[in-house]
Amino acid sequence: MTVRNFTHSVMFHHFHGDQHPKRQGSISGDDFERMLDWLGDRYNLISSEDYADKMRRGVIQQQDICLSFDDALKCQWDIAVPILAKRNLKAFFFIYSSPFLGEPDLLEILSLFRSTRFNNIDDFYGQFFDLVETEHSEIYQKAREGFDPKTYLSDWSFYSDNDRFFRFLRDQALTKDLYEALNMKMMADDGFSISEAKNGLWMSGDHVRKLNAAGHSIGLHSYSHPTEMGRLNRASQEQEYRINADHLHDLLGGKSVKSMSHPCGNYDDRTLSVLRDMDVDIGFRSNTAVPDVISLLEIPREDHAIVMQEMNA
Numbered sequence: 001m002t003v004r005n006f007t008h009s010v011m012f013h014h015f016h017g018d019q020h021p022k023r024q025g026s027i028s029g030d031d032f033e034r035m036l037d038w039l040g041d042r043y044n045l046i047s048s049e050d051y052a053d054k055m056r057r058g059v060i061q062q063q064d065i066c067l068s069f070d071d072a073l074k075c076q077w078d079i080a081v082p083i084l085a086k087r088n089l090k091a092f093f094f095i096y097s098s099p100f101l102g103e104p105d106l107l108e109i110l111s112l113f114r115s116t117r118f119n120n121i122d123d124f125y126g127q128f129f130d131l132v133e134t135e136h137s138e139i140y141q142k143a144r145e146g147f148d149p150k151t152y153l154s155d156w157s158f159y160s161d162n163d164r165f166f167r168f169l170r171d172q173a174l175t176k177d178l179y180e181a182l183n184m185k186m187m188a189d190d191g192f193s194i195s196e197a198k199n200g201l202w203m204s205g206d207h208v209r210k211l212n213a214a215g216h217s218i219g220l221h222s223y224s225h226p227t228e229m230g231r232l233n234r235a236s237q238e239q240e241y242r243i244n245a246d247h248l249h250d251l252l253g254g255k256s257v258k259s260m261s262h263p264c265g266n267y268d269d270r271t272l273s274v275l276r277d278m279d280v281d282i283g284f285r286s287n288t289a290v291p292d293v294i295s296l297l298e299i300p301r302e303d304h305a306i307v308m309q310e311m312n313a
Contacts, residue, residue, distance in 0.1 A: 002303065002310050003042050005234075006291040009068045009092065009284055010039065011301040015079040015153045017159050020199060023115030025305055029079045035304065036087065038311050039065065047090035048217035051121050052259060055296055059099075068092035068284060068301060070261055071108065072099065072203045072222060077211075085214070092284075093211050094221035094261040097247040099202040105224050109197050110183050113200050117190055127164040131182055132169060143173035155289035158305040162230075170228050205251050212252050220244045220280060225258075230268035245278060258282060263303070273281035 012024035027035070039045050043065045046054075051066035057112070067084075067142075069076050072095045084091060098105050114124040133140040147168045149161040159167075170179050186195065212218050223243040226232060232240070248257045258281055265286025275283060275297055283297030293299050 001074055004286075004288065004291070005298065006062055007064050007293065008288055008291070008300040008302055009066045010035075010304055010307055011284070011286060012067065012069045012076065012080065012304045013071060014073065015075040017075075017079050020075040020078065021112075021116050023111065024121050027304060027308065029083060031308065032080055032083055035307055035311065036083070036089070037198070039055075039307070045089070047215070048092045049090060049215070050260075052217065055282060055293075055299070060293075066092065068094060068261060070094045070263075071096060072201050072208065072221075073108070074200050074207075077207050079202050081211070086217075090215045090217065091257060092217045092219055092261070093208070094219045094259075094284075095208060095244075095248060096221040096223065096225045096263065097244045098200075098224045099244075100205055100251070101219075101223075101247060103224070104198060104202070106180055106183065107225055107227070108201050109194055111283065112182070112197050112201065113187055113192050115264075122162055125166055127186065128182070129169075131186065132174070133180065136174070136178065139173050139178075140169075143169055146172075155287040156303065158303070158309060167227075208248075208251055210255075212255070217259055218248060218252060218255075218257060219261060219282075220248065220257055220275075221261055222263050223247075225263045227264045227266065229263055229266045229271055231266075234270040234274065237271055238277075241274055241278060241280075245280075260284070260297075261287065 004143060014023055016022040016026040017028050044061065044063045046064055046066055048066050048273055051064065054060040056065060059219065067089065069080065072093065098122055114121060118124040120141060147165055147166050152164050152168055153159055156184055157192055221244065222229065222240040224240065226240065229237060249255065258279065260275060260280050261284040284299045284301045288300040288302050291300055
């Protein structure tokens with residue numbers, strides 16, 4: 001059993017149950033309850049505002065941890081939020097804006113597609129890899145030659161080699177347009193309806209307002225959720241966060257947002273500069289590869305999948 005000896009947040013994304021299908025990495029409400037018990041027995045699990053306050057005052061303790069939820073997913077509202085309310089726990093909810101402003105990125109839609117329309121995730125990977133090799137053989141072969149499963153995304157121990165190669169193709173080998181075009185072809189061939197898939201994927205603005213009113217901490221997560229924020233130029237990064245901040249400011253009745261999490265854990269020095277210029281002072285990474293709090297915009301987080309591994313060990 002591993003218990004971390006440094007402060008961090010535990011990061012959550014997908015939950016399954018009721019109208020929310022099981023997908024890769026999702027957990028049930030019962031799993032979540034067990035995890036909160038497990039964490040509470042081993043750490044000082046505190047609410048988000050207390051965590052941020054301790055960080056700002058420099059009095060955080062090694063065993064102080066908090067909870068954070070990325071992407072404003074409706075499954076979080078339906079399954080996790082009632083459990084948090086029952087336990088009087090407040091968490092960070094990091095919101096990206098494009099689903100609320102009528103331009104949802106395909107990231108979540110594609111995740112739902114590959115998790116629900118195939119026998120298993122490796123079935124999807126096999127078909128996707130074959131399609132890339134058939135239509136873009138030079139890109140595919142170059143990617144295979146440049147990919148090392150032992151080093152790529154090595155900080156995420158729960159990823160399989162296929163998980164890693166898929167993300168290598170998506171983020172390093174293919175352009176965003178090519179990646180989306182290939183997936184659009186697969187969805188069209190399957191008869192998968194994007195318009196239907198959008199329904200029930202994300203929270204509404206009213207849900208976010210209710211989270212804020214209940215005492216949860218609402219934070220930035222960019223406008224369109226780039227998977228490689230650090231590859232964008234500074235102006236594009238600033239646009240991602242300015243639009244996100246303006247959206248949440250308006251949604252929350254003029255409240256300034258001071259916290260954030262880095263989409264896919266990807267950022268660079270320009271990102272940090274943009275955030276500091278916007279007076280954002282609390283930020284979270286997406287792993288604990290560097291356990292130290294290098295800056296208040298680089299606080300480590302442990303993925304719930306790793307916690308689940310440790311609970312079941």
